[in-house]
Amino acid sequence: MTLTGAANDNNYPNSQASLHPTATFTNAHINVEGAWDHTTGKSGIKVGVLDSGIRADHEDLQFGNQSVVVGGKNEVTPTGSNSGTNTNPLQDVNGHGTAVAGIIGAVRNNNLGIAGIAGGNGTTQGVSLYSLKCFDDTGLAAMSDVASAIFDGVLPVSAGGAGAQVLNFSGGEIVDGYRLFLDYGVLTDALRQAHLSKVTMVVSAGNNALTPWQAVYPAQARDSWTLTVGGSDQNGNYFKESNSFMSTPHPFVDVAAPASNTSATGAQTVNTLGHTAPNSYVSFRRTSAAAPHAAGVAALMMSQYNNPSLPADNLWPEDVENLLEIFARDITTPAPAQAGVDDASGAGLINASATLRSLYGPMYRMYHSPAISADPSLPNVVVTPVPGGAKNYYMEGGTRLFPGIYNAQAYKVQITVPVPYYAGFYDVRLWALNGIEQTKSLFGPPVPFTGPGFTNYTPTEMVTMEPEVRVVGRGSKTTVIVEGYAYQLFDYKRVNKLLPAPTYEISTTRATPAMPWIPFNPNDNTSQDGRAVRLAMLTYNPNREGVSARSAFGETEDSAEAMAGAYPNPTTGQATLYFPADFAEPSAQVQLTTLDGQPVRTEKQPIARQDDRTGAVQVSLANLPAGLYLYRIITGTGVRQGRLAKVD
Template identity: 25%
Template sequence: MTMLPRIGLALCALVAAPSFTQAADGLEARVIVKLKASSVLKQIQAAGRVETLGTRMGVKAHMVSQPGRDLHVMRASGLTSEALAARLAGDADVEYAVPDRIKKISALPNDPLYGFQWYLQAPDTTRLAATNAQAAWDMTSGSSKVVVAVVDSGVRFDHEDLAPRLVAGYDFITDDLNANDGQSGRDANASDPGDYVSAADRNNAALTALCGTLSVQGSSWHGTQVAGILAAETNNSRGIAGMGGATRVLPVRVLGKCGGFDSDIIAGMRWAAGLSVPGVPSNPTPARVINLSLAGAGTCSAAYRSAIAEIRAAGTLIVAAAGNESGAVNEPANCPGVLAVAGIRHVGTKVGYSSHGVEVGVSAPAGNCVNVQVGQPCLFPFINPTNQGSTSPTGNTYTGTGDNTVGTSFAAPLVAGTAALMLAANPALTETDVGALIKSSATPFPLDSTLPTCPLISADGQCNCTTTTCGAGMLNTGSAVTAAVAAANPSVSIGVATSRVVGTAFSLDGGGSAATGGAHLVAWKWIQISGPGSGSFSSDSVAAPSFTAPVAGTYVVGLTVTDDSGRQGTGQATFEVQSVAAKSSGGGGGALDPASLMAFLALAALATGRRLKG
């Protein structure tokens, strides 16, 4: 082609084509986007913010509504909601961006006590710390293939809200007085016979030699409560909803009268992860997550360090309560490799009793009562399955809506349940992935100007959390599952030929894109997102098409790939097209030549790629 026809074509293109082009593929995106508090976009009107964000994303966007001060619903054509949300999530001004999905009334669980489970619901101005599990349940209802071990006091297998979710566990309590189950040593019955301490127990020399001074108290049914937070059957028109949906619980009994020994806890942890314990049958249902709602003072011992390393190597995530001592994080939450969970109040500040420190990975609601006077109900407790028996078990029930049911014990299973949902959504995640995504998706801590900053605490132990005292932020189950889903989507890599001249086809290469978890890519979709003229692809549905640009200038093209599970990934590449061939290119066509292969690969590395939900 001579120069004159080229210029002519370019002029025609400039006149005929809009400066902004987009492939008409019928897709419509609808996304909820929230700006960061520090965003400079807040200085302009809402509609302008959306348009500016759209321009940055390479799409023409307009605002649908503004449900909150910094919250906008935006629409754009030519890509999926997931793709647009994924692009927006990487913008420096955006706090979060999520697809604006259609909800059905049935999305909310029909469990009658669900209304009292504020910690599972979407956060609002009063309950900033709520985990938004509701949003996660729209993405996954959990999986019965994911097993979470509750290493605790055992469970009531006959609790009707829990029974469908339980698998057979094991009782690791060695000492018969500690076990209180009438059986000798460790056994295959993980049911909770009660951990009460009676007046007779208090006077039992053998038990006091084991436990030290004892106080008379009733049974806690602690393991049943923890297991219920984690996986009570949801949508069964009964009791409460569990965080983990269809997740199954492996009860491992290690706590009895006066607590439990490290030796039994560690043995139970190892067995839960599928590791062998001498004298105990192998575990047929190894857990991907271990929940430890137990703690004791002291630094992390070598025994815990050794076992935790083995358990993590087996691929099992360990989640542990930070402790209720208000001070330093307790063992085993303070051990390296454990995802330690501190407790926060409904408003997101550290709850007075929660231990805190640099070892904490994330914070979650732990229950708080708010200015309770004598005779007044607790305002923000947990509602858990339990048993009515004050000593031995009787009828099953739930803790009261005004009871003082609080503790970091109850924050930990919210995190463990979130991990289970993430693994249901993306089974390929490693335990390291899950922990990292829970942290990176956490919501930043709010600030209460009337409170000191942790580790300084008020008279009742409260403080404003920081990332060095309460972990990465407040557990956000909705965002964590979104991140898990996104990580399952294909990655996109776009290579662009080094020689790019107007009117001459040159190569694009999406062949470096890849599916995850054993899936395979089955479809490619190329679009031109922007440019001074409307270019053409040799085919818009192959991995490596050629592209012809009619006008010199900067072009942006996008590629969406789809795997055989329907998951999608999207990426885009920006490149310049010259009006004449550069001398170094030899003046030839733009097709990829062997001599420029290395430069091609280098350019490919510059192309941006993202994963998104399909």
């Protein structure tokens, strides 16, 4: 049995239809109450709000005697491309940022105002918020200020940054498509750094129709760099008010979330925090509201799954995006929305409950592979030159080379990655993990160059010069084939960005670039440092539906397989934990937490055979204070858990 996830906040029953069904709006919601059965957010997860600031003293942002807004930075440039109007550098004069912050992290279950998606349960704090103020009082932001906010959001606390795991940016600019690639270097670098740092960057899709050769930035930045969120309306359909005012459709939209507040009765779909007084509340709409719904759910996912002592196994941006897409509800109307994944609403309206349920069994299993080397001497690596010889590519540039037009030979590299096989489980989706910091990972494939030609020189194809390894198929039950590309460079032509778009002058040919191979020579196995590929996989076993039981960890486990015991219990020091085991593994991971889920210790312990069906591991509580603790025993065949008492 489980507790129901409703909240006692005053405005929740009738004015937050974006989170749960109400009498007025039955289908506008993201199904959050089922997610709250798993977690309501943890303070160790930090969400950076890149916006107009946050009113940190708002009554619904107070937990105990302090604000859940744990810090902030003023990024607004006094003078620059924006208006520079910033009358109160540490406060929100505009109101937009406070509204966004409320959707994500307003304190939940406090008998006040609204329920934030990741706002805690009233007894324990939800996620922490960090204000990265990059919009001025009038709602304008310089591109350099947004980039600074991203860099500061990504930086760890020890280096003076926010140390955020999620960043929300509800803004953007409509630009000429080619200036997006050529002239947005500083912001592109910031987005790239967020991805390499494994920070989930949530951005709004925009609110306008586009003409040919227009793009929205950063919503149309690299797909793996951003989780781009479109809008849904009060009926759970595509958000479209007119042919010119709508959730901006484009191929980079990943999912949709509530963006409408239309109501003849006064009932609200999205209700959030106002900035004019510490007890003010307002309605909010458009894709600026949609993005923080997704950011709030991403924060719940990390609160549920991430383990501070096992950072390598925590959720990566690719995990968050794929899981939200898998469990989204398809949006089919009105046009341009249609059945299946589309440019209007991506995979559909996010389903918080189903997404959180997928992160723990028994019916779902998620897996991260270790880093697999792309060493061509290994039998699992095949290097093949792309037919047609050297071609002219427009390469957008990145951390390793300048943007421009190159003559190059492309090489396809296919790697067979070993993965576990669980009997009875089916693959739901497999995806590559490309956010590998400071590694040489393969790039994406060349694509036809369909844009306007450059003066004197027209490339035939385009290459995105960042890690974009993709899954191309199954090799066997226990292997998956992934694919990426490397390029041998011969000459380089610089693009003159000072001329007006879409025509740019090409300078004379320069000398061969200093790095003739991008990112590396796939036929050379003399130095393989950092040539890594990682894979994530979600599997599903329909036969394990309906046989689950909630544990104290908020997990769902098969009731027969989850059985475990401890002796002596209570203990004054060491205890033996017993559990069903098949002895295929020599050791198990043992985790201890407090009753509210705060990590105490994680360690590997050898599995001792008790009989043909039972294994045992040792755990010591000798140096811990007296009290109740929760233990987890994790092996490849499942997770077992229970309570353990320590007495003096």
